Amino acid sequence: KTPYVVSSKSYTAVAINAAAKTGEWIKSKVGSSLKMSTKYSEQDLVTEVDKGAEQMIRRLILTHFPDHAILGEEGVEPGPDASNLALQAVKDEEFLWIVDPVDGTTNFVHGFPFFSVSIALAHHGEIIVGVIYDPIRDELFVAEKGKGAYVHGNRMQVSQEEHLSDGLIAVGFPPDPSFALPANMAAVQALAPKVRNLRAGGSAALHLAYVAAGRLSGYTEIGLNPWDIAAGALLVQESGGMVTSTAGHPYDLSVRHVTASNGKLHHELITVLKEAKATGIAEDK
Ligand code: IPD
Ligand code: CA
Ligand code: CA
Ligand code: CA
Numbered sequence: 001k002t003p004y005v006v007s008s009k010s011y012t013a014v015a016i017n018a019a020a021k022t023g024e025w026i027k028s029k030v031g032s033s034l035k036m037s038t039k040y041s042e043q044d045l046v047t048e049v050d051k052g053a054e055q056m057i058r059r060l061i062l063t064h065f066p067d068h069a070i071l072g073e074e075g076v077e078p079g080p081d082a083s084n085l086a087l088q089a090v091k092d093e094e095f096l097w098i099v100d101p102v103d104g105t106t107n108f109v110h111g112f113p114f115f116s117v118s119i120a121l122a123h124h125g126e127i128i129v130g131v132i133y134d135p136i137r138d139e140l141f142v143a144e145k146g147k148g149a150y151v152h153g154n155r156m157q158v159s160q161e162e163h164l165s166d167g168l169i170a171v172g173f174p175p176d177p178s179f180a181l182p183a184n185m186a187a188v189q190a191l192a193p194k195v196r197n198l199r200a201g202g203s204a205a206l207h208l209a210y211v212a213a214g215r216l217s218g219y220t221e222i223g224l225n226p227w228d229i230a231a232g233a234l235l236v237q238e239s240g241g242m243v244t245s246t247a248g249h250p251y252d253l254s255v256r257h258v259t260a261s262n263g264k265l266h267h268e269l270i271t272v273l274k275e276a277k278a279t280g281i282a283e284d285k
Contacts, residue, residue: 010064011121012144015097015131018060019117022053023135026102030136031111039078043175045105050074053101057119061097069093073100073227080176083225087253096122098253100227103132104203106175113137118205120230125253130234132209141209141235149212149238158241158262159214164191164272167217167265170199170207172224180223183257183280187220187246190276191269208232211260212239218261218269220246222280226253233260242266246279257281 026049035048054074061070069090076086090096097119102108104115113136121129130143141156143149149156161167171188174180192198199216201207205228207219212235233243233251244250246257248270257280261269273279 012129012131012142014061014064015119015121015129016140016142018057019119019131019133020140021060022056022101023117023133025056026053026108026115026117027135030108034109036109039175040080041175041177043106043177044078045109045175046074047102047105047109049108050102050105053117054099057099057101057117065095068095068097070097070099071226072098073225080179083227083256084254087226091125091253094124096125098122098227098230100205103205103228104201107202112202114201114206115203116205116209118227118231120234122230122253127230127234127253130231130238132205132231132235134206134209139209141212143212143231143234143238145234145238147238149235151209151213156213156235156239158211158236158239159217160264161217161262162264164194164265164268165196167195168197168199169195169269170201170210170216170219172200172202172204172207172219172221174221174223176223180280183222183278186276186278187222187273187280190272190278191220194272204228205232208260209235211241211262212236214239214262217265218259220259220269220273222246222257224256224258226256229255229258233258236260244270245281246270246273247281248274
């Protein structure tokens with residue numbers, strides 16, 4: 001392993017620049033007529049803006065770091081195991097950028113103002129930079145490994161709720177009606193009576209950024225992909241929170257069933273999901 005010695009500053013600057021420029025362009029396309037198609041399921045939408053945004057981000061990264069690898073959502077064939085295979089192919093790269101050009105495409109298409117650009121950089125599989133940009137609110141969330149996480153320059157800290165009964169918890173529904181929907185409905189059913197309330201905003205990346213910012217106590221979703229989680233996971237960790245699989249195992253890039261929280265109510269959150277067999281993981285059933 002090459003030790004990670006280069007200052008992450010330049011990587012972070014490139015990530016911020018790519019997220020901000022692309023986010024502005026995405027925002028300018030809200031409400032315009034869009035070429036749209038479906039991916040793996042009827043619910044899984046993709047637009048010309050998703051594809052164009054990914055191209056922009058790739059170009060901006062490769063201009064500075066031509067030999068770095070990029071795993072971007074729109075570069076991966078749709079399908080239930082496609083992201084695992086795509087990750088396998090690049091996971092040993094020294095520098096790997098993990099890109100979700102538009103997280104919350106359904107919201108974008110409907111003009112529901114909750115979507116984001118998510119860009120992470122991993123060094124030998126360890127995430128060292130995470131940037132999420134919400135172009136509607138002009139909110140920029142930035143984390144560097146070991147250096148904290150910031151929203152527009154202000155240090156973020158997770159919320160303080162100790163128990164689920166005081167917690168505002170986000171959930172989600174990936175566009176996979178066969179596996180993800182039943183699994184996530186089971187999680188909703190288990191959590192609803194135990195929490196203060198549930199939210200489903202429709203952008204995994206922003207849910208994670210909101211856990212980091214202390215606006216949500218926790219977030220759990222079954223059936224995500226690496227680009228939905230990578231940047232947000234570092235934001236949560238660097239804000240003092242916790243990120244694991246839904247079964248409570250440590251987070252790494254291969255985790256697709258994720259639970260993030262302020263740390264304090266993490267155990268309770270995982271316990272409820274496990275007791276209800278609502279982790280989405282076959283061994284727990
Ligand atoms: C989706 C969003 C959504 C989540 C889905 C993701 P996309 O990403 O994060 O909140 O429920 O699982 O696929 O496709 O809009 O980038
Ligand atoms: Ca998508
Ligand atoms: Ca996504
Ligand atoms: Ca996307």
